[in-house]
Amino acid sequence: VNATNELHETSPRETKDSRTLAMWEIISITASALIAEWAVAALIGSGFLMLASILPAFAFMILSHRARGESLRVIGWRIDNFFKAIKELALPILIAVAAFLLIGQILHRLDANYAVSEKWWRNGAQATAFLFARVTAWALFQEYALQGFINRRAQIIYGKNWRSLLIVGTAFAILHLPNVPLTAATFCAGIIFGYVYQRTPNIFALGLAHALLTIALVSTIPINALHDLRVGYKFFG
Amino acid sequence: VKLANWLIAKSIIEILFLIALVVVAQYRAFHPYFRGDAEFAAGYIAGWAVDEAASASHPRSVELQLYIDGKLVATTVADKPRPDVRAHGRSQDDFCGYSFLVPPLSPGAHEARVYAVHSSDGDARKTLQMINHPVLFQIEK
Numbered sequence: 001v002n003a004t005n006e007l008h009e010t011s012p013r014e015t016k017d018s019r020t021l022a023m024w025e026i027i028s029i030t031a032s033a034l035i036a037e038w039a040v041a042a043l044i045g046s047g048f049l050m051l052a053s054i055l056p057a058f059a060f061m062i063l064s065h066r067a068r069g070e071s072l073r074v075i076g077w078r079i080d081n082f083f084k085a086i087k088e089l090a091l092p093i094l095i096a097v098a099a100f101l102l103i104g105q106i107l108h109r110l111d112a113n114y115a116v117s118e119k120w121w122r123n124g125a126q127a128t129a130f131l132f133a134r135v136t137a138w139a140l141f142q143e144y145a146l147q148g149f150i151n152r153r154a155q156i157i158y159g160k161n162w163r164s165l166l167i168v169g170t171a172f173a174i175l176h177l178p179n180v181p182l183t184a185a186t187f188c189a190g191i192i193f194g195y196v197y198q199r200t201p202n203i204f205a206l207g208l209a210h211a212l213l214t215i216a217l218v219s220t221i222p223i224n225a226l227h228d229l230r231v232g233y234k235f236f237g
Numbered sequence: 238v239k240l241a242n243w244l245i246a247k248s249i250i251e252i253l254f255l256i257a258l259v260v261v262a263q264y265r266a267f268h269p270y271f272r273g274d275a276e277f278a279a280g281y282i283a284g285w286a287v288d289e290a291a292s293a294s295h296p297r298s299v300e301l302q303l304y305i306d307g308k309l310v311a312t313t314v315a316d317k318p319r320p321d322v323r324a325h326g327r328s329q330d331d332f333c334g335y336s337f338l339v340p341p342l343s344p345g346a347h348e349a350r351v352y353a354v355h356s357s358d359g360d361a362r363k364t365l366q367m368i369n370h371p372v373l374f375q376i377e378k
Contacts, residue, residue, distance in 0.1 A: 021240055028244055032251060039255060043262040045358075053254060060247040067240045 022156040025064060029149060030171050032057035037175065037232025061149050075148040076201035085205035088196045093209055096189075097216045104220030135214055140207030146172055146190060147197040147206055160198045168194035176231045181221075189213065266364050271299060271353040272327065273315070277374035282349045283336035285322045286315040286368050291329065300354040302365060303337040306347055311337050312354075344378040 032054055040053045065075060072078070150171050154164035172190030176182040193206050218229065227235060273286030282303055291297040298316040302309060319334035327333075339349070349372040352365035 021244070024244055025240075028247060032247075035251060035255065040258060043258050049258070053251075053258075056247045056250045056254070060243055063243050064240060067243070 019157045022153040025060075025153050026150050026167065026171065029057050029061065029145065030174060033145075033175050034232075037234075039233075041233040061145065064149070070152065074201070075144070075152070076197065076203040076206070077144075077148075078202060079204065081200050081202050082205050085196060085200040085202035086209075088200055089193075089205060089209045092192045092196075093213060096213055097220075100216050100220040103225075104222070107222050107225050132211070132215070136207060136211040139210035139214060140203060143193065143206040143210055144203050147194060147201070148203055151194050151197050154194075155198065164198070165191045165194045178235050179227050179229075179231050181225060181227075182229065182231060185217070265357045266355075266362060267366060268353075268355040268357075268364075271355070271366050271368065273299070273333075273351070273353070273368040275349070275351040275369050275372050277339070277349065277372050280339050281336045282339060282351060282372060283334070284351065284368065285319045285328070285333045286335060286351070286353055287322070287328045287333045288353075298332065301335055301368070302352045302354060304350045304352065305339070305342070310340060313337060339374075342376045344376050346373065346375055348373055 036050055036053045040050050044050070146168060151164065151168045154167040158164040158167070169187045169190035173183045173187035176186045189210075193210070197206060218226065230237075268288070268290065270288050270290035271286065272289055273284055275282055275284040286299040286301055288297050288299050298314045301313050301315055303311045303313075313335050315335040316332045317334035317336065318331045319328070320331045322328045322333055323331050335351075337349075337351075351368045351372075353368055355364050355366065356362070357364070
């Protein structure tokens with residue numbers, strides 16, 4: 001059983017039918033997120049119904065894991081490889097933060113608008129701590145959906161290679177349209193995080209890194225350049 | 238097969254959810270209960286307008302906007318007495334009439350449209366719905 005699990009964990013290649021189904025799963029989950037971002041946001045704005053709109057997708061992801069025999073550990077909800085994953089993420093994060101600082105400096109010279117984070121800090125330490133917790137929780141959820149689900153399904157189709165990483169990066173980028181800077185950033189982040197996940201699957205480490213990058217991004221780049229982190233239909237509002 | 242069925246079920250749930258959302262959003266934004274009439278006579282655009290969703294115990298006067306040749310000209314509320322409308326069973330009370338004084342216009346053909354204003358989402362959004370049909374009229378030299 002252990003040998004089978006390990007094989008499934010490292011190389012989840014399956015039959016042609018399974019690969020076709022995996023592709024449909026990726027398309028379906030990405031479509032659900034797009035529906036929430038574009039259609040639900042346009043019709044009712046944000047709020048409870050927006051959250052409710054992704055519940056079928058969330059339920060499906062859980063059912064899919066069960067149907068494919070993927071345990072929490074296999075998906076990446078584990079702590080044994082946490083520090084290994086953090087070690088692998090350290091260099092890309094440092095490079096990204098340095099790039100944010102550099103781009104931020106250049107853009108601040110061109111346009112002295114404050115960064116998004118200044119608005120965040122204004123509300124006091126407790127509110128800021130709550131906000132950090134929210135950003136981290138949201139980052140964990142995104143990494144689970146992107147790596148724990150989409151990356152794993154992409155691996156079923158193509159295995160651990162650049163094609164499956166391209167699918168992960170593209171799916172993540174599409175969800176950040178029409179915000180061009182965020183789309184570009186998430187395409188790169190999706191590929192790099194996807195690569196780390198394929199080597200060392202750990203959602204906690206990826207979620208933490210995702211949250212740190214988000215905080216670094218909003219602390220360095222001017223608000224106008226990021227368009228207030230708005231994506232989907234809300235980008236225009 | 239099980240996974241494919243779940244995928245189909247998920248898609249059906251999402252489609253039904255979206256359809257329900259579209260209908261509710263449309264209903265809230267474009268209140269489908271405005272009725273009324275508009276006509277041109279003696280330098281006025283006048284008529285009546287009611288919100289059929291309003292009850293007799295909580296009558297609501299309809300807010301109206303007049304557009305002439307596509308431009309907003311005036312706003313008013315349909316709260317003038319029109320007992321004839323009530324007598325025909327189209328209004329819960331007598332106070333559903335309105336009249337707009339037509340401003341000076343160049344001689345020739347013009348088009349007036351009277352719109353009912355509807356607020357939704359706690360006044361965050363306002364939509365306009367035309368009362369009856371566009372009113373075509375002539376201004377003589």
